[in-house]
Amino acid sequence: MSFNASSSLAGDAIPANVSSIPQFYTKEGAQIILNNCWNFYQSMSWLQFFLTLIVIGLSYDQIMYQIRKGVIAGPRFKVWPIIGPFLESLDPKFEEYKAKWDSGELSCVSIFHKFVVIASSRDLARKILASPRYVKPCVVDVAIKILRPTNWVFLDGKAHTDYRRSLNGLFVQKALEIYIPVLEKYMDLYLEKFTNYDGPRKFFPEFRELLCALSLRTFCGDHITDDQIQLIADNYFKITAALELVNFPIIIPFTKTWYGKKIADETMKIFEDCAAKSKVLINEQNGKSGCIMDEWISLMKDAKLKHSEDPESRLLIREFSNREISEVIFTFLFASQDASSSLACWLFQIVADRPDVVAKVREEQLRVRNNDPNVPLSLDLINQMTYTNDVVKESLRYRPPVLMVPYVVKQPFPVTDTYTAPKGAMLIPTLYPALHDPEVYSDPDTFIPERWENATGDMYKRNWLVFGTGPHVCLGKNYVLMTFTGMLGKYLMNADLVHHPTPLSEEIKVFATIFPKDDLIMEWHKRDPLQDVNPDDKISNVSTSVEATA
Numbered sequence: 274m275s276f277n278a279s280s281s282l283a284g285d286a287i288p289a290n291v292s293s294i295p296q297f298y299t300k301e302g303a304q305i306i307l308n309n310c311w312n313f314y315q316s317m318s319w320l321q322f323f324l325t326l327i328v329i330g331l332s333y334d335q336i337m338y339q340i341r342k343g344v345i346a347g348p349r350f351k352v353w354p355i356i357g358p359f360l361e362s363l364d365p366k367f368e369e370y371k372a373k374w375d376s377g378e379l380s381c382v383s384i385f386h387k388f389v390v391i392a393s394s395r396d397l398a399r400k401i402l403a404s405p406r407y408v409k410p411c412v413v414d415v416a417i418k419i420l421r422p423t424n425w426v427f428l429d430g431k432a433h434t435d436y437r438r439s440l441n442g443l444f445v446q447k448a449l450e451i452y453i454p455v456l457e458k459y460m461d462l463y464l465e466k467f468t469n470y471d472g473p474r475k476f477f478p479e480f481r482e483l484l485c486a487l488s489l490r491t492f493c494g495d496h497i498t499d500d501q502i503q504l505i506a507d508n509y510f511k512i513t514a515a516l517e518l519v520n521f522p523i524i525i526p527f528t529k530t531w532y533g534k535k536i537a538d539e540t541m542k543i544f545e546d547c548a549a550k551s552k553v554l555i556n557e558q559n560g561k562s563g564c565i566m567d568e569w570i571s572l573m574k575d576a577k578l579k580h581s582e583d584p585e586s587r588l589l590i591r592e593f594s595n596r597e598i599s600e601v602i603f604t605f606l607f608a609s610q611d612a613s614s615s616l617a618c619w620l621f622q623i624v625a626d627r628p629d630v631v632a633k634v635r636e637e638q639l640r641v642r643n644n645d646p647n648v649p650l651s652l653d654l655i656n657q658m659t660y661t662n663d664v665v666k667e668s669l670r671y672r673p674p675v676l677m678v679p680y681v682v683k684q685p686f687p688v689t690d691t692y693t694a695p696k697g698a699m700l701i702p703t704l705y706p707a708l709h710d711p712e713v714y715s716d717p718d719t720f721i722p723e724r725w726e727n728a729t730g731d732m733y734k735r736n737w738l739v740f741g742t743g744p745h746v747c748l749g750k751n752y753v754l755m756t757f758t759g760m761l762g763k764y765l766m767n768a769d770l771v772h773h774p775t776p777l778s779e780e781i782k783v784f785a786t787i788f789p790k791d792d793l794i795m796e797w798h799k800r801d802p803l804q805d806v807n808p809d810d811k812i813s814n815v816s817t818s819v820e821a822t823a
């Protein structure tokens with residue numbers, strides 16, 4: 274089949290005498306080339322036309338890959354044209370990631386139109402995380418639909434810094450102290466639940482539920498009901514499942530993304546209602562803060578009051594609507610749920626396998642409580658649990674929940690002297706290699722909490738990238754360390770943890786964050802916290818602590 278000659282693009286303005294090579298550079302020369310192309314195009318069949326289009330598309334894809342790749346490590350050619358390693362990305366494997374990190378400090382892949390550069394040395398990771406001029410956080414396309422485009426996490430530069438400033442007050446020491454009683458209450462309820470189970474079971478779903486309940490109670494206090502918590506805990510995994518790297522551009526009913534968006538909207542609606550209740554408590558009933566929402570609304574109230582007394586004073590925090598509050602609280606849940614569940618799985622699996630660590634934690638727990646296991650948690654008490662805290666830190670180093678943090682390049686970014694990441698590329702600083710750097714952490718693949726006793730500056734400053742660094746560093750960092758230190762101490766004091774290891778226990782499953790591949794099979798048994806304590810010590814010390822309280 275031929276194309277109709279009358280549909281000429283070039284028209285009839287082509288001089289007949291333009292034929293010599295130098296004229297290629299002239300207007301007439303260009304016209305000749307166009308004319309020839311047009312003639313060629315007209316002489317093609319539909320099949321030839323489509324084959325030519327495919328060849329041009331594939332060549333463009335390969336050439337762009339080569340240009341963007343430059344000198345860095347990565348497949349010589351895009352082995353799977355256009356799609357690249359898309360199929361592997363649907364089922365990510367830790368070993369494949371590790372091989373990529375080991376292939377060079379900068380390596381690349383290209384999936385569809387996305388060119389991805391992975392930085393796997395600690396210095397490059399830090400440099401990227403601390404370069405807001407060149408990069409901003411990047412989320413998979415569907416995350417924007419799920420979190421809503423208006424969400425604060427998509428702000429950049431000054432707008433982001435200003436918004437964050439109004440949230441920082443929710444995670445300072447004074448605020449953290451407020452959340453402890455509600456956290457402890459739910460830690461106790463779940464301890465009871467875990468120790469009442471008959472026989473071993475998978476703890477991956479148990480920990481996901483525990484962490485969801487702890488987070489939601491910290492965020493919404495008593496404004497949220499048990500049923501609402503259960504609903505969110507049961508369905509949250511659908512949000513994680515929707516966050517695949519590449520999705521269909523529109524949300525089709527009854528697909529993973531549709532369910533993800535539905536659950537997110539329902540959850541935000543619950544948070545909106547909680548925010549309304551919290552405003553009544555704080556603004557109308559002059560109630561006391563018991564959760565993050567209350568604290569946020571108290572800060573708004575204080576700022577308004579200060580401003581009305583002194584209109585010249587800068588308003589540090591503005592009035593946020595219930596919808597805005599619900600979106601922010603949802604980002605907290607979104608940022609915390611998978612990472613915290615991951616930490617819980619590894620932490621409790623590791624300690625259950627290490628009686629020496631358990632003994633030291635128990636000893637410390639009774640010591641800081643003067644042998645009275647009923648002393649309630651407080652920030653001051655948690656701050657005294659240095660060894661327990663080291664165990665949490667080491668677990669985060671040994672099995673960091675977040676392996677990589679994707680960023681997108683805003684303008685060409687000279688990442689090294691020899692490589693500039695192109696605008697629009699995805700640039701991924703990796704956290705795992707920095708935390709397993711043998712120059713800083715000797716014997717990095719062994720779990721050694723004692724290494725933190727004499728921690729050097731490098732162990733914290735240059736390599737401690739568990740929570741990222743720079744303007745987007747994790748907002749919940751101190752909250753996580755406080756909650757897990759308190760929880761680990763309490764649970765080890767009051768329960769014996771039995772892990773049922775399988776050949777997959779030490780293998781890493783990637784599901785947004787990382788988990789033991791066998792989903793962690795455990796059983797918990799109640800224990801008397803004072804069972805190993807000398808009877809004389811029990812009596813004298815408990816009475817001392819009671820006297821002190823009186």
Ligand code: HEM
Nearest residue numbers: 605608609612613616674675740741742745746747748749
């Ligand atoms: C074990 C638990 C957690 C880990 C390992 C973790 C890790 C991280 C990492 C690596 C980042 C990216 C930092 C960067 O780009 O430099 C991040 C960001 C963030 N995290 Fe966490 N996180 C955890 C728990 C939490 C919790 C409990 C909350 C809230 C209560 C939270 C709130 C956030 C927020 C809001 C951001 C985005 C900050 C911004 O863009 O300004 N995270 N987290």
